[in-house]
Amino acid sequence: MCRLFAITSETPLSPMVAMEAMDVMREGHDGSGVGLFLRDLSGPFEEMKDAPILSGIFSEAGIKRLDRHMMDLGFMTKYRISIKVPKVPPEGTPRRDLYLIRAYEYPEEWDILSQADKEDRLVQIRLELRRMGEAEEDMIVFSFWPDVIMIKEIGDPMTIARYLGFDRKELHARIIMAQGRQNTNYAINLYACHPFFLQGFASMTNGENTAFVPIREYLSSRGVQGYGGYQSDSEVFTHILHYTVRRLGLTVETYKHVITPLQDRTIEGHPDGAFLKQLKHSCRRLTIDGPNCVIGCLPDHTLFMVQDRKKLRPGVVGGKPGRWAFSSEICGLDAAIPDRDKSRDFQPMHLDTTIVAPDRQEIDICSQTAPLHQPR
Amino acid sequence: MLPDRPITPTTLSVKDLPWQIHWDKDKCTLCGRCTAVCPVHAIEPAVFRKRMFNASLTPGQAPTNVHQVYHGIRQRTDPAYACVGCASCTLVCPNDAIMPMRSDESDKLRYHINRGGQPRSRGGRRNAPGGILDQIKFIRISMLTDPALDAGRHEFELRTLLGRVLPPEENMRRFREKGWIPPVREIYPLIIGGMSFGALSPNMWEGLQLGVTYLNEELGLPVRICTGEGGCPPRLLRSRFLQYVILQIASGYFGWDEIIHALPEMEVDPCAIEIKYGQGAKPGDGGLLMWYKVNKLIAAIRGVPEGVSLPSPPTHQTKYSIEEAVAKMIQSMSMAWGFRVPVYPKISGTSTALAVLNNLTRNPYAAGLAIDGEDGGTGAAYNVSMNHMGHPIASNLRDAYLTLVKVGKQNEIPLFAGGGVGKNGNLAANAAALIMLGASGVQIGKYVMQAAAGCLGSENDRCNICNIGLCPKGITSQDPRLYRRLDVDMVAQRVVDLFLSFDVELKKIVAPLGRSTALPIGMSDALGIGDAAAAERLNIKYVV
Incomplete structure (x- = not known):
């Protein structure tokens, strides 16, 4: 079972906060990999919130191909973080030429594009780079999006954090999501590492998605750019989130009704029963069957945790106004926010969605049996 | 001698x-x-x-x-x-x-047995033991990475949908704008398939209806039963029990005069309308009720004279093309009930099933497609039709499902599979295999006759005299001296036993796969088979 940790804070934090939390939960992961998602960045990126940032791992040949490709598209480098790594990587971690975090200036001709068009093109470019990288095995691309950095690598989280220098100031962020892997595939593919990201939506998951194949088939047949390349059964959670919010125009509390709908007899007595019934019918192929704990982040910086119907995975939320953390275990929470009121810690159960809004003042608990806030 | x-x-x-x-x-x-x-x-x-x-x-x-x-x-x-x-x-x-x-x-x-140049006709089944469904195993057992569930104590939602489901975007839009949303029924995935009043004795029919009603009203299991082509007794048409019934219309239109006249007096809508274009046991051949069984009661319900054989035409005679046959009929039947009742066609398994399906995907009123494979049973057919005509259900269904996946409509048009489900007694395993291959539900006929009424048929040409009304158990006879052997209440009791035990077995299959929140339609990663060619054909794992 993997371990998850996410934190949202008014003041920027070092990713080491998450790594320390991951480290105290080390009994729950086997150190086979770590994934890091940073958003609402501070430092140099604070000044360039709109500039798309490319995160990935490149070989010498790969970076040359990348530069040529981006230049052809008209992208100019605006800022970059160079991660210089020691010559010898930690045991079990492959030797890489370059970990890239680079902010770009949009091409001039993009000025006339609508925001939606820009967003679609960013996804298109990321997918192109991924395809190019998979063909030559010289690039791995995690994200290409404004105000978002992603790093993934094989190895023990704390060791990797030190190796890659996660404590550097440029990486401070107000939203951090991290996963410590308990790897279930022998050959570790970094595209199978959480968190997953698409057009501003990110999620990471603990558990196994037993309904993966029908969901993958359904998402792949939606005709939506980016719904593909599934190396992990958990990647579908990100795409279902994207589909629910972006395509259907629904809220994050409704996400829970999509992935684990209420049973028919409960829907009948629900104040929004008529709507929920339609949602359950038409999104039936997106019903997950768990056991899964999902932590996700929306483009507006909302952070949430949701459990599946079986509630067989651990998950706890706690903190104080201005700083809230989501963790697989309470010890992770203790490591990150020791000075919180522990009696207010909340473990979402099978009907709950726990949401921290962008203002970071409180945790909002939505029960599936309660009326929806969603205007319909 | x-x-x-x-x-x-x-x-x-x-x-x-x-x-x-x-x-x-x-x-x-x-x-x-x-x-x-x-x-x-x-x-x-x-x-x-x-x-x-x-x-x-x-x-x-x-x-x-x-x-x-x-x-x-x-x-x-x-x-x-x-x-x-x-x-x-x-x-x-x-x-x-x-x-x-x-x-x-x-x-x-x-x-x-072809005296007078008349080839053998009979009732029953294909008489071919074995079959691919029994060879399919469920191999994706939840072990450690996710816990297997307790089939006895965990909560399960094993329902399916019958009806045209809109794509989510369109559904949300119509809900917002209060537009027409096609009717969808939430039903149990095991359906009693079409066996007509006429093919079955009055006691058998009543027992089935009684059992289905008990399952719905006392046990909360939304089981549905299809009438087959023979109409429906007038009192049932005017009762609340009609909601558990799928009315079938076939090429002989038998009983539809009665049904249409009952329309204004119906208390509730039927569950659905099934338009039968074909039957797995005798594809390309119409229904047949031989004269032995057309007594006064049957003649009255069907609106025909007594004592004449009732062969339905092989196709709907007023229609000459798929556009006519499918689109117009579906629309007419939908209109008859004010677009409140799902209408779907049933065809026999055939290599042309995909052409039908492709047509349905473009018809916004088509509520599903039922495909009946070669192992389906019948009350009367020529021996040659039964033994040699038809398409096995597994690959036909799988092709249909994967076609829907390709066009992204796998949630919109539910597929129902029939024909030999449980023919060797492994009802739940066969049904679960078909569901994981892509069926939204399965239809059964012979299994119900065997389990609920003690039908003697086997896959070794035993009995098979349903056609001449001499059923020794009184299941398919219209002779009161024979059908009084069948106790209505006991048939009902057995129907209930059959569904409850099926439900337990289905849970015993899905629970170890870690599935409980939804019926695992299309969960093909759970399936394996020890036959490489079959595995490749069905796109499931080859395991040895």
Whole structure:
């Protein structure tokens, strides 16, 4: 079972906060990999919130191909973080030429594009780079999006954090999501590492998605750019989130009704029963069957945790106004926010969605049996 | 046979028949029940002449002999009276003195049951034991990375949808704008398929309806039953129980005069309308109710004269193309109920199923597609149709599902599979396999007759006389002397037993796969088979 940790804070934090939390939960992961998602960045990126940032791992040949490709598209480098790594990587971690975090200036001709068009093109470019990288095995691309950095690598989280220098100031962020892997595939593919990201939506998951194949088939047949390349059964959670919010125009509390709908007899007595019934019918192929704990982040910086119907995975939320953390275990929470009121810690159960809004003042608990806030 | 008895080509001995009656003279009490009960008069009381020798042990005394007679049972060898193996004789014998036994070799009767140039027709099944469904295993067992569930104590939601489901974007839009949303029924995934009032006896039909009602109203299991092509009794049409019934319309339109007249008086809408274009047991051939079974009651419900055979045409005669047959009929039937009732076609398994399906995907009123594979049963058909016509359900269904996946409509048009589900007794395993191959639900017929009423049919050509109304159990007979053998309440009880035990077994399959929140439609990663060609064809794992 993997371990998850996410934190949202008014003041920027070092990713080491998450790594320390991951480290105290080390009994729950086997150190086979770590994934890091940073958003609402501070430092140099604070000044360039709109500039798309490319995160990935490149070989010498790969970076040359990348530069040529981006230049052809008209992208100019605006800022970059160079991660210089020691010559010898930690045991079990492959030797890489370059970990890239680079902010770009949009091409001039993009000025006339609508925001939606820009967003679609960013996804298109990321997918192109991924395809190019998979063909030559010289690039791995995690994200290409404004105000978002992603790093993934094989190895023990704390060791990797030190190796890659996660404590550097440029990486401070107000939203951090991290996963410590308990790897279930022998050959570790970094595209199978959480968190997953698409057009501003990110999620990471603990558990196994037993309904993966029908969901993958359904998402792949939606005709939506980016719904593909599934190396992990958990990647579908990100795409279902994207589909629910972006395509259907629904809220994050409704996400829970999509992935684990209420049973028919409960829907009948629900104040929004008529709507929920339609949602359950038409999104039936997106019903997950768990056991899964999902932590996700929306483009507006909302952070949430949701459990599946079986509630067989651990998950706890706690903190104080201005700083809230989501963790697989309470010890992770203790490591990150020791000075919180522990009696207010909340473990979402099978009907709950726990949401921290962008203002970071409180945790909002939505029960599936309660009326929806969603205007319909 | 006496030496001077003439031999004709059709002169058969008992040995040439598929079933031989074994009769025990010592046990027999000559009560006559067996000869009275035999539906095909295969046995008759007979007088046997016997010579008895008496050889004395006293030296010099000559042996004597005496001719005696004894009474017993003789099996007839005329093809018209050949034993069908139903074993009703065994059932009624107080002393277990009689039993039909399967011949140890292929019979010769099969070459002779075409007298007058009439090929054999019969009821029943394809008589082909085995089948691919029984070979499919469920291999994705939840181990450690996710816990297997407790089939006995966990909560399960094993429902399915019957009806056209809109794509989510469109559904949300219509809900917001209060537009028309096609009717969708939440039902149990095991459906009692179309067996008509006429093909089945009144007691059998009533027992099934009673059982289905009990499952719905007392146990909360939304089981549905299809009428088959024969209409529906007027009182049922005007009762609340109609909501558990799928009304079938087929090419003979039998019973639809009654149904249309009942429309204004219906308390509730039926569950759905099934338009039958084909049947797995006799694809390309219409329904057939032979004259033996068309009595006064059946004639009244169907709106026909008594005592005439009722062959439905192979196709809907007023239609000449798929556009006419499918689109217009679906629309007409939808309109008859104010677009509140799902309408879907049922076809026999065929290599052209995808063409039908592709048409349905473009028809916004099509509520699903039922495909009936070659192993489906029937009340009456030509032997050749039953044995040699048709398409196996597994690959037909799988192709249809993967086609829907390709066009992204796998949630919009539910597929229902039938034809041989549970034919070897493995109902839940077969149904679950079809669901994981892509079926939204399965239809059963023969299994219900066997489990709920004790049908004697087997995959070895036993009984199979449903067509002539002589069913020894009274299941497919219209003769009150036969159907009164069937107790209505007991049939209902067995229907309930059958569904409850199926439900337990289905949970025993899905729970170890870690599935409980939704029916695992299309969860093909859970399936494996030890036949590489079948695995490739069905796009599932090959396991050895």
